[in-house]
Amino acid sequence: MTINFFDNDLTSLHDKLINKELTATELTQATLDNIAQTDDQLNAFISTNQEEALLQAKKTDEVANFSDILTGLPVGLKDNLATNGIQTTGASRILEGFKPVYDATVVSKLNTAGAISVGKTNMDEFAMGGSTETSYYKKTTNAWDATKVPGGSSGGSAAAVAGGLVPFALGSDTGGSIRQPAAFNGIVGLKPTYGRVSRWGLFAMASSLDQVGPFTRTVKDNALVLNTIAGFDEKDSTSADRDVPDFTAKLTGNVKGLKIAVPKEYFGEGIDPKVASTVKAAIAQLEALGATVDEVSLPHTKYGVAAYYIIMSSEASSNLQRYDGVRYGFRADDVKNLEDLYIKTRSEGFGDEVKRRIMLGTFSLSAGAYDAFFKKAAKIRTLLIEDFNRVFADYDVIVGPTAPTVAYGIGEEIDDPTAMYLADALTIPVNLAGLPGLSVNAGFVDGLPVGLQIIGKPFDEATVYQTGYAFEQASRLFEQLPKIAKKY
Template sequence: MSETLAELVRGLAAGQYSSVELVDASLGRIRRHADLNAFITVDEEAARAAAAAADQARAAGATGLLLGVPFAHKDIFCTAGMRTTCASRMLAGFVAPYDATVVARLRAHGAVTMGKTNMDEFAMGSSNETSYFGPVRNPWDRARVPGGSSGGSAAAVAAGLVPAATGTDTGGSIRQPAAFCGITGLKPSYGRVSRYGLIAFASSLDQAGPMARSAEDCAYVLAAMAGFDERDATASERPVDDYVGALSGDLAGLRIGVVREHFGAGLDGAIGSAILAALAEFERLGATLVDVSLPNSAASLPCYYVLAPAEASSNLARYDGVRYGYRATGYRDLEDMYKKTRGEGFGAEVKRRIMIGTYALSSGYYDAYYLKALKLRRLVADDFAAAFAQCDLIAGPTAPTTAFALGAKMDDPVSMYMNDIYTIPVNLAGLPALSMPAGFVGGLPVGLQLVGRYLDEARLLRAAHRYQQATDWHRRVPPLS
């Protein structure tokens, strides 16, 4: 399945194939490439039934943006009747009694859920190696990581198991795996997509978004996902743009900001060259490049590693073995039950972050860590506001390296965290950003990040789409058996 989602939508509408045929093909590939470990749960029967229902509906005259398209959800979205594990032992057997808003909307638009994709435990990780269900392998090189935390979704799309999947992005968890796997992934503006039913990692940073082959695909999926939800108090009430319609149009007059700080030490030189080549392509397409500066972006990483763990330490307090989820055995009393349940139910990285967050909020350290980080967050957001006075989009590398080897960074959390240095500032500011393929280094995909103004997803997608019409990086598929 090397077609894009948009092509499949048109093929289904034209009757070139049925949804049942697409779903069977998808199931075949999921089975054939099970070694990628991209999925935690696959429900073949439910998928076939949904495909048959979609074909029937189409025969009866129904249309739907994604009617009959095979689709996968990151296992962080609650799905009624299909287990939702967040890749954690804590929720290994948990079946939510409700659908996340995102899941319900995609289903309402006709998407057929194939299953739930692997991820870093509770979305904490940049390599998909913290999953209780084992690491995901990068389809371009199985000895390498797919990125994280939405590594299963990225690998599944790159390997053609499904044309598109959902991801979530707290500090880069859609964009960095999209870059590592050579696909297109969009993190929408904070509040553009409902968080209801998305298992929280860091609530002020989490945002759900599409992962697919192309910007056009992302426009289709975002159109189905986005919009106000009365169940999420942080959801924006602003109307949703016509993302698919906005794809047409040229880039004349578009000002693209290039961040000086992004090309400093730490960036792989070959990646830098690939990014500069992509920027030159944008110029050929009519855009102009302007230099911008994000002077406080260096502080983003430490700031994020206070705020995200602080929120996580509180968000994950509900996993106590009382009402659902894992409960340890052999405890002495209530305290012991809590500690054993949480000690055994969470993996090492989750526990590290809970401890960092607990520490940053604890009495005596709050001002030096948490409050300081909140102030830096303001400075980072202000930097973007100043930059966007001079440009319409900001472009740069998504990650400082290409996909690294499995196990390479597991012993050094700080070097793992450095992966997200370009993506994190965007979450702190709440802005939309996407990553798309912009070349290869050593046979591995390179990701270009585009950042937009608040709720300016349409412009981001148009720019990416125009670039993808002029290039074919996004059409490259990994050499799978």
């Protein structure tokens, strides 16, 4: 059988399983077949779990308990989420063949809900990149145009959802790595509030910034997935012990009285005029629906990229010390001693972008540079947080572009790290402040999707979803499908 995820949201798939219009096994097999037949156009998956997925689907059908919305539904997992007994590489040579002996907490939550992991999605190596071009294994392409990047670092998960390979997927977001690929592929991607979703079992890049979040085609589907993966985790010292509301409760389409702030800095230098125009039209539509819109200022936004790359690289340089060729993963041959093992393993196992960030971070933390770089970056982070707090004292959400441009061509920016880093200028402040951020499709420029970013108060994902849902339902842009959809 065949299944079309463009015409079926999570609720309709759930209803078909309950009504026995299809079985979990049929759905899983159809998903795996579709990936096998079409993923050569997207390169969204590093690996698939055919044997494990079908075994889990069979057990699901035997129990026939579809009480959870996600039971029996296939999901793609970014390859930096630990999966017990299943290869998890972080898209790096240094972890080729590595099979964890435990599941990440979010994976355990999905397993408990009955979701079926069909594979591990491609990504930038150790989530370091903005285009999914730094992967050791392959380059993922954009679902709307195969000559364009899918964004990064969670480009595989985004392309898999946008391309109709899976109905939902998980990614991770350190500086925009869920929202930017969601924008580039015209789907919905959420970075939750820092601490809302457990990071335990996520390969750490920058521990004070990383968050796991969902990719879906619609806002409601996204909220349903967050309902499952959110919550306190005693294994994660950064997990917030907060109640998890029903994130679908405010999805009424009503934003009357909602107060929206639009930062003037999000429409300044570096923003493609066509992107700015498309986003402003989307904001006008929210205003027409009854929201109040005002221009505000987030004056320290211009320092965000510089502060982020110091903090992120510093934390990454520390986190990646564990990959040494001794305990697991790739080990270099013909080494003379322990120091030689470390040097050769890391030289051969890490890619250029990972090495670049390790070197930047190590320098920033060095005795002679700590005060001049890391300490100043931390102070800027505090100033950014204060900017957001001041605006949120009077407004419910902040809205603007997700990315300054639409998806660019494969190979265009991979050799220009500065240009790629600046592409995250609008998403980075959200991570530095630990806020929730959602990207939904705002329209199209030259046939490519534009992202509308909605930023909320800490732990107020419900209002972020409320805003995104109202625009989505009014615009119906999610009904427009990429060219690749016509090939299936």
